[in-house]
Amino acid sequence: xxxxxxxxxxxxxxxxxxxxxxxxxxxxxxxxxxxxxxxxxxxxxxxxxxxxxxxxxxxxxxxxxxxxxxxxxxxxxxxxxxxxxxxxxxxxxxxxxxxxxxxxxxxxxxxxxxxxxxxxxxxxxxxxxxxxxxxxxxxxxxxxxxxxxxxxxxxxxxxxxxxxxxxxxxxxxxxxxxxxxxxxxxxxxxxxxxxxxxxxxxxxxxxxxxxxxxxxxxxxxxxxxxxxxxxxxxxxxxxxxxxxxxxxxxxxxxxxxxxxxxxxxxxxxxxxxxxxxxxxxxxxxxxxxxxxx
Amino acid sequence: xxxxxxxxxxxxxxxxxxxxxxxxxxxxxxxxxxxxxxxxxxxxxxxxxxxxxxxxxxxxxxxxxxxxxxxxxxxxxxxxxxxxxxxxxxxxxxxxxxxxxxxxxxxxxxxxxxxxxxxxxxxxxxxxxxxxxxxxxxxxxxxxxxxxxxxxxxxxxxxxxxxxxxxxxxxxxxxxxxxxxxxxxxxxxxxxxxxxxxxxxxxxxxxxxxxxxxxxxxxxxxxxxxxxxxxxxxxxxxxxxxxxxxxxxxxxxxxxxxxxxxxxxxxxxxxxxxxxxxxxxxxxxxxxxxxxxxxxxxxxxxxxxxxxxxxxxxxxxxxxxxxxxxxxxxxxxxxxxxxxxxxxxxxxxxxxxxxxxxxxxxxxxxxxxxxxxxxxxxxxxxxxxxxxxxxxxxxxxxx
Numbered sequence: 214x215x216x217x218x219x220x221x222x223x224x225x226x227x228x229x230x231x232x233x234x235x236x237x238x239x240x241x242x243x244x245x246x247x248x249x250x251x252x253x254x255x256x257x258x259x260x261x262x263x264x265x266x267x268x269x270x271x272x273x274x275x276x277x278x279x280x281x282x283x284x285x286x287x288x289x290x291x292x293x294x295x296x297x298x299x300x301x302x303x304x305x306x307x308x309x310x311x312x313x314x315x316x317x318x319x320x321x322x323x324x325x326x327x328x329x330x331x332x333x334x335x336x337x338x339x340x341x342x343x344x345x346x347x348x349x350x351x352x353x354x355x356x357x358x359x360x361x362x363x364x365x366x367x368x369x370x371x372x373x374x375x376x377x378x379x380x381x382x383x384x385x386x387x388x389x390x391x392x393x394x395x396x397x398x399x400x401x402x403x404x405x406x407x408x409x410x411x412x413x414x415x416x417x418x419x420x421x422x423x424x425x426x427x428x429x430x431x432x433x434x435x436x437x438x439x440x441x442x443x444x445x446x447x448x449x450x451x452x453x454x455x456x457x458x459x460x461x462x463x464x465x466x467x468x469x470x471x472x473x474x475x476x477x478x479x480x481x482x483x484x485x486x487x488x489x490x491x492x493x494x495x496x497x498x499x500x501x502x503x504x505x506x
Numbered sequence: 507x508x509x510x511x512x513x514x515x516x517x518x519x520x521x522x523x524x525x526x527x528x529x530x531x532x533x534x535x536x537x538x539x540x541x542x543x544x545x546x547x548x549x550x551x552x553x554x555x556x557x558x559x560x561x562x563x564x565x566x567x568x569x570x571x572x573x574x575x576x577x578x579x580x581x582x583x584x585x586x587x588x589x590x591x592x593x594x595x596x597x598x599x600x601x602x603x604x605x606x607x608x609x610x611x612x613x614x615x616x617x618x619x620x621x622x623x624x625x626x627x628x629x630x631x632x633x634x635x636x637x638x639x640x641x642x643x644x645x646x647x648x649x650x651x652x653x654x655x656x657x658x659x660x661x662x663x664x665x666x667x668x669x670x671x672x673x674x675x676x677x678x679x680x681x682x683x684x685x686x687x688x689x690x691x692x693x694x695x696x697x698x699x700x701x702x703x704x705x706x707x708x709x710x711x712x713x714x715x716x717x718x719x720x721x722x723x724x725x726x727x728x729x730x731x732x733x734x735x736x737x738x739x740x741x742x743x744x745x746x747x748x749x750x751x752x753x754x755x756x757x758x759x760x761x762x763x764x765x766x767x768x769x770x771x772x773x774x775x776x777x778x779x780x781x782x783x784x785x786x787x788x789x790x791x792x793x794x795x796x797x798x799x800x801x802x803x804x805x806x807x808x809x810x811x812x813x814x815x816x817x818x819x820x821x822x823x824x825x826x827x828x829x830x831x832x833x834x835x836x837x838x839x840x841x842x843x844x845x846x847x848x849x850x851x852x853x854x855x856x857x858x859x860x861x862x863x864x865x866x867x868x869x870x871x872x873x874x875x876x877x878x879x880x881x882x883x884x885x886x887x888x889x890x891x892x893x894x895x896x897x898x899x900x901x902x903x904x905x
Contacts, residue, residue, distance in 0.1 A: 371777025377829035
């Protein structure tokens with residue numbers, strides 16, 4: 214399972230305004246942040262967390278296996294390479310607008326280093342009752358109202374909808390073991406398929422709720438994976454943006470069509486997932502179907 | 507961002523690919539002169555940033571300068587996807603022995619870049635398959651070597667000098683793709699002329715918007731980049747919404763798409779906007795707009811957007827629905843919305859059909875709204891239920 218309760222956590226870019234608020238909320242929820250890194254700002258503290266110039270210095274102070282990366286987009290490549298070179302095993306990249314080539318290079322390097330990447334462009338992930346990474350759920354009171362421990366995992370392409378779905382499940386007595394904003398970009402470190410593979414072997418997970426959107430091929434990839442390998446998990450999906458199918462797009466070149474083969478529409482995603490045995494909810498409220506409190 | 511054909515050709519030629527940057531003109535007179543200078547039959551092409559141009563009448567072949575005048579006049583009179591043609595390119599017509607497709611793009615499944623080669627190039631390249639269609643992912647650090655390029659060309663069935671040349675072109679294409687932070691680079695068709703020369707006749711380049719900051723120097727040399735044509739022209743309402751969103755960098759209150767309905771929607775963040783819009787339609791509602799609000803926008807931005815949405819003729823009510831908010835403040839949303847409604851000269855209690863923004867600063871929002879006679883809905887009302895309520899209240903008599 215992602216996010217071992219005993220794992221130490223590092224925050225890269227900890228002195229930024231957003232990161233500072235995030236650190237406070239994470240500490241309140243019990244996340245074990247032991248150090249922060251901002252080049253040039255060693256010696257400072259953020260909510261009692263010591264700041265270092267380099268990941269290496271931070272690791273010498275207290276060894277960590279997880280890094281939350283909240284640095285400006287142009288600095289993300291360097292920051293994550295630094296983390297991986299120092300042995301970080303789970304890298305959560307919150308930064309938005311990371312160039313796609315940089316994401317590709319990061320994932321390539323992560324594959325070689327055996328590092329799991331979540332994001333970029335994610336609000337984070339949470340194991341309710343244990344800890345959270347990133348700004349997911351916001352302040353402590355909102356996190357506690359929205360999430361409760363249980364046996365359903367939420368995997369979502371939208372950060373806001375992650376909390377909305379959790380809150381909806383919680384209000385119906387259905388707890389969660391994990392909720393992940395996988396990131397809003399077309400290419401992310403861990404997509405639905407990557408995460409379902411992990412959850413397959415996790416004895417604390419019975420079911421998964423997926424939130425998908427138009428564009429990209431994450432849902433189709435999952436459907437292909439399930440067709441091939443099956444699953445022991447109950448999977449419910451909700452796909453928003455049906456109306457986008459009816460809007461006229463603008464084509465440019467043939468490459469995307471050749472590679473993606475016309476995938477990307479909500480209609481097509483719905484069909485593919487249903488054929489793979491996934492329950493696709495017609496309305497948002499139906500995401501509860503078949504999930505036991 | 508997408509480049510125009512002539513800009514794409516210039517860029518690819520700079521990297522040593524076999525393309526000839528065409529002459530670009532902005533008047534019929536200049537087109538005549540250009541064809542006269544060429545002294546042979548020529549191709550005139552409208553410079554617009556999307557495909558399907560030939561089928562839409564944006565490409566014309568001429569034999570003489572006289573024909574060039576009327577052809578150019580016709581092209582300049584075109585509106586392709588609501589974009590007026592301002593520039594046309596002029597290049598010599600080539601006698602074609604064979605059309606090949608070469609391209610590079612992202613394989614988001616493998617999370618790697620990839621090159622494509624198709625010996626059946628031209629406009630129907632997507633349909634082709636089998637041996638003639640070859641693809642290869644490549645390393646984002648190393649690119650594609652010439653020998654890997656030759657392997658592809660050979661596997662596709664090419665031989666001799668053409669195989670070697672296409673192999674090199676593929677390697678070069680991968681190099682360009684990485685160097686310019688491309689989303690798509692393609693040469694289609696890459697033409698083998700009757701005298702055995704390879705030359706790119708049309709090219710498409712799209713560059714990653716998120717990498718724009720490090721491609722500025724290169725982009726500046728290419729001249730003004732085209733506006734992207736959507737399925738229809740942007741409306742005045744949509745343009746005004748863009749102005750409002752740009753007035754302050756804090757938070758998003760925009761991304762408006764206008765629709766032909768009577769229920770204005772102030773909805774967010776992105777994922778919930780899509781969800782709510784679908785739900786409103788499913789319950790029989792007629793949205794006047796789509797929009798995205800999030801990231802804690804200022805009161806002023808929310809007020810201006812609210813007033814704008816309510817200014818649309820035919821709008822009768824406003825529904826405000828967001829997911830359980832993490833960092834957007836519900837009370838700021840409430841205050842901004844109230845201010846906007848009052849600016850529009852309307853009564854909040856009559857205009858607002860539902861207000862549902864649970865999460866941070868929810869209690870404060872509740873108090874602000876109670877003062878205006880509006881009852882805020884909590885998280886126990888789902889996004890779907892909130893949409894249903896909003897539609898149901900369209901038909902209630904407003905006293």
